[in-house]
Amino acid sequence: MNQGLSFDKVDKVKRRELLRQLGFGLSGSLLLPQLLASCGSDDPGPEVPFDGDVVVIGAGAAGMYAADILRAKGIKVTVLEAGNQIGGRIRSLRNQKDLVNLSVADFPVELGAEIIYGSDSIWGTSLKNFAVNTVDVGEISSDKYVMDNIAKLADDWNVDGDFVNAQNFVESLQNYFGPSVTVKQAAASLSSRVEMLVNSQIGNLYGSSNETVGMAGVSESLQARTHDDMHLVLKTNPMQDFLIFRFDQVRDLVQLNTQVTSVDATGAKVLITDANGNQIETNKVIVTVPLSILKQNVISFSPGLPGAMTSAMGKIGMDHSIRVVIDFKKNFWGETTGFVWGGTSFPNCFNAGVGRSELNQTLSITINGPKAVELSAQGPNMINTILTELDTIYGGQATAFVRRDFDTNEVLSIIQDWGKDEFIQGGYSYPMASATLEDRKDLGLPIGSKVFFAGEATDISGDAGTINGALASAERVAQEVIKSITGE
Numbered sequence: 001m002n003q004g005l006s007f008d009k010v011d012k013v014k015r016r017e018l019l020r021q022l023g024f025g026l027s028g029s030l031l032l033p034q035l036l037a038s039c040g041s042d043d044p045g046p047e048v049p050f051d052g053d054v055v056v057i058g059a060g061a062a063g064m065y066a067a068d069i070l071r072a073k074g075i076k077v078t079v080l081e082a083g084n085q086i087g088g089r090i091r092s093l094r095n096q097k098d099l100v101n102l103s104v105a106d107f108p109v110e111l112g113a114e115i116i117y118g119s120d121s122i123w124g125t126s127l128k129n130f131a132v133n134t135v136d137v138g139e140i141s142s143d144k145y146v147m148d149n150i151a152k153l154a155d156d157w158n159v160d161g162d163f164v165n166a167q168n169f170v171e172s173l174q175n176y177f178g179p180s181v182t183v184k185q186a187a188a189s190l191s192s193r194v195e196m197l198v199n200s201q202i203g204n205l206y207g208s209s210n211e212t213v214g215m216a217g218v219s220e221s222l223q224a225r226t227h228d229d230m231h232l233v234l235k236t237n238p239m240q241d242f243l244i245f246r247f248d249q250v251r252d253l254v255q256l257n258t259q260v261t262s263v264d265a266t267g268a269k270v271l272i273t274d275a276n277g278n279q280i281e282t283n284k285v286i287v288t289v290p291l292s293i294l295k296q297n298v299i300s301f302s303p304g305l306p307g308a309m310t311s312a313m314g315k316i317g318m319d320h321s322i323r324v325v326i327d328f329k330k331n332f333w334g335e336t337t338g339f340v341w342g343g344t345s346f347p348n349c350f351n352a353g354v355g356r357s358e359l360n361q362t363l364s365i366t367i368n369g370p371k372a373v374e375l376s377a378q379g380p381n382m383i384n385t386i387l388t389e390l391d392t393i394y395g396g397q398a399t400a401f402v403r404r405d406f407d408t409n410e411v412l413s414i415i416q417d418w419g420k421d422e423f424i425q426g427g428y429s430y431p432m433a434s435a436t437l438e439d440r441k442d443l444g445l446p447i448g449s450k451v452f453f454a455g456e457a458t459d460i461s462g463d464a465g466t467i468n469g470a471l472a473s474a475e476r477v478a479q480e481v482i483k484s485i486t487g488e
């Protein structure tokens with residue numbers, strides 16, 4: 001049976017029903033009242049009578065949206081965030097002070113989520129409703145592919161049989177109904193010339209490498225997706241600023257620098273303890289921390305996490321991740337290039353300024369999984385490793401044109417090592433060989449009627465590992481909490 005497609009249909013119907021019951025959170029719309037008329041779905045619906053309150057743990061996309069929906073329903077909400085800013089894995093560099101190390105980056109530089117998947121997805125629709133300027137990367141740029149240390153457009157590689165076979169493999173990913181194997185196992189018949197290419201287009205893109213990412217899990221997610229395939233970036237607004245603006249009414253409900261270490265739901269109320277020993281009592285808790293944080297037992301739960309959830313944790317991974325951004329004096333990779341796929345020491349780079357920078361001389365590189373572990377161990381020297389490989393592909397131009405600090409001669413670059421970020425500890429979740437969407441469902445199982453779970457890893461709409469997945473999980477968890485209050 002085509003499980004993915006049937007899931008798709010069920011999910012679409014469920015989401016429509018869910019939105020009808022919930023309405024959207026109102027924050028952003030209240031700031032732009034003229035938009036209310038055009039946004040029928042921003043009606044928060046009837047208030048939910050509730051004497052108690054809800055604590056949301058984590059102020060990333062999932063936490064902010066879940067809090068906004070509940071707040072709009074008249075429920076008292078507090079958000080506890082371990083870090084010193086709102087956004088989680090949405091983090092942007094936005095002004096001269098932030099960008100001191102990137103002299104030619106005249107556009108918002110993203111350290112985490114950068115691509116908006118789907119113009120009609122949850123996040124894409126939000127951006128459209130607020131008339132935020134976006135650039136359609138697919139429309140204005142063309143990707144390049146590296147084989148034999150040469151980067152060329154698909155049209156130029158299309159005479160190469162190995163390349164054609166590799167792209168057929170990548171493009172048929174969403175039609176995969178074979179056994180539960182890793183991408184590497186499924187790609188065993190492809191030429192070794194395309195190994196790194198396929199690794200960057202699938203393994204790295206989905207959060208790790210072809211050695212660990214599961215074919216069936218990725219395929220099932222792609223089948224479940226209901227939005228279009230457009231890839232957008234923000235033209236002038238930093239992603240983090242839009243997130244904060246969108247959920248503006250929640251901003252004052254966030255308590256920063258509050259790392260939760262225990263959630264005790266054994267009594268009549270839930271007792272939450274933070275790293276400084278402070279305690280808060282509440283009626284219900286929504287946990288939205290990254291999967292890696294749950295896996296490492298940073299937060300202790302009583303009663304413990306459901307067995308199905310802990311066994312699902314063994315099948316859904318979250319590996320090391322690094323974002324590196326480097327400025328050059330010349331764009332030697334191509335003004336209209338989008339992504340360059342297929343690197344060896346770093347899997348892909350993105351021409352981050354395409355469509356939004358006058359100079360267009362900045363590369364943004366995302367490294368996940370074992371490659372990220374290797375580079376992280378090199379510390380700042382990872383920049384040399386990246387330049388060396390770029391030199392091999394582009395005939396020494398990377399070292400020749402990289403921008404350096406006048407005084408220290410150091411390369412101007414930014415390294416965001418997410419694996420070393422105390423409150424994130426990785427990139428984004430991915431399915432291992434035997435994982436299915438059922439496992440993600442299990443990651444979202446509640447503990448009784450008091451402790452609920454959301455966050456990108458719990459998404460079952462096909463968008464896990466993305467902002468859309470985080471937001472979809474917030475809609476699901478808000479509905480669960482409301483149901484637990486109303487009993488309906």
Ligand SMILES: Cc1cc2nc3c(=O)[nH]c(=O)nc-3n(C[C@H](O)[C@H](O)[C@H](O)COP(=O)(O)OP(=O)(O)OC[C@H]3O[C@@H](n4cnc5c(N)ncnc54)[C@H](O)[C@@H]3O)c2cc1C
Pocket residue numbers: 057058059060061062063080081082083087088089090111112113114115116117258259260261288289290293298299321322323366418423424426427428454455456457464465466467468469470
């Ligand atoms: C390098 C990189 C590139 C990415 N690229 C894209 C992309 O292009 N497009 C896309 O859609 N998505 C992308 N993503 C994924 C996207 O950023 C995430 O899926 C999404 O932001 C996750 O939101 P969340 O709310 O589930 O989790 P988070 O944003 O991680 O929020 C969880 C919050 O919990 C907090 N927290 C942790 N521990 C505690 C604790 N003990 N107590 C209190 N708070 C705690 C954290 O500080 C964090 O703020 C990328 C991610 C990375 C790392």
